[in-house]
Amino acid sequence: MLVCQYMSEVYQELQSQLGEVSQNEKLAPFTSFKIGGPAQYFFSAKTNEDLIKSVKLAISLSIKYFILGNGSNILISDKGFPGLVIKQDNMKISYDGTLVTAASGVRLQKLVRDVVEHNLTGLEYLIGIPGTIGGGVAGNVGTPQEGQWINEHIVSVEILDSRREIAEILKASCDFSYRNSRFKKVDNELIVSAKFELRKSTRSSIDENIKNFLRKRSHQPINLPCAGSIFRNPAEKKSWKLIDDAGLRGKKIGGAQVSEEHTNFIVNAGEATAEDVVILISYIKQQIRDKYRVQLQEEIKYIGF
Ligand SMILES: Cc1cc2nc3c(=O)[nH]c(=O)nc-3n(C[C@H](O)[C@H](O)[C@H](O)COP(=O)(O)OP(=O)(O)OC[C@H]3O[C@@H](n4cnc5c(N)ncnc54)[C@H](O)[C@@H]3O)c2cc1C
Structure with a gap:
């Protein structure tokens, strides 16, 4: 009885602070596997401020939280998630010459297509990978065939750190390695945005690169729901x-x-x-x-x- 009353108070507090928060939201549709039970509470963060506020609120209410990107590298339990799922829908991209800053919710596809419009090259290999900047930076997304990883073009990452303060950390401190980074190892740091340094090029050469990368991806079973590679490659063999x-x-x-x-x-x-x-x-x-x-x-x- 007391637990129910507390849960209802938590829900009211989430709603009053964040606005639209749903309960028992099915998570399967938000994953590329199309698998997973409901989120106890679910919130779509449309701006960086929403994202930061919701994480801080979950901590102050002592409830578990989980940052959901495009759900393309996770398996959610059939029981779902007992806490607040924060779906990152913060999608701002800004430009300063060849420096590009993308919010954590920006889809990799969107970023590749957007930078092309500015005749910027460097990220074409991300085409066809169904993630967000948050999930992609956390997992150092890339293509083993080409040996290209997202960390190559990163200058710095804006985070909400473990003391709940905003900080800009340089690439060298992100601890990037094969499909890994400091953000995958610790659960208490949130990626808010990432800054990339790209190069100017011609539209036709960037379009040609994108076409080539798309051709190479055609062997993947993208017509059935899946979560990308299940296992990391061990040293011995793929x-x-x-x-x-x-x-x-x-x-x-x-x-x-x-x-x-x-x-x-x-x-x-x-x-x-x-x-x-x-x-x-x-x-x-x-x-x-x-x-x-x-x-x-x-x-x-x-x-x-
Ligand atoms: C068909 C298919 C093909 C794929 N091909 C490739 C490929 O070629 N190369 C490759 O590297 N991957 C590939 N993947 C895997 C996947 O797309 C990438 O790992 C992607 O970067 C995951 O991003 P996401 O937004 O979906 O993250 P999610 O799956 O939503 O989350 C992954 C992890 O990142 C964490 N996270 C998300 N956002 C943040 C944030 N803001 N701050 C801190 N942590 C955060 C989550 O909490 C979670 O732990 C593929 C997947 C599929 C389904």
């Missing part, structure tokens, strides 16, 4: 090759299936639950460990487990 060699191409548990097109992708082949995916992941890890003595590590992040 994950997809280990999984393929182990005979797991097409392996299915419930509605979750190892993609026929790209074996480091698991696809939602219809009505998959998070539990199906978790069981399939653990089956793959066990098979690879037994056959090759290699311990695969997830690239995706588990939310609400």
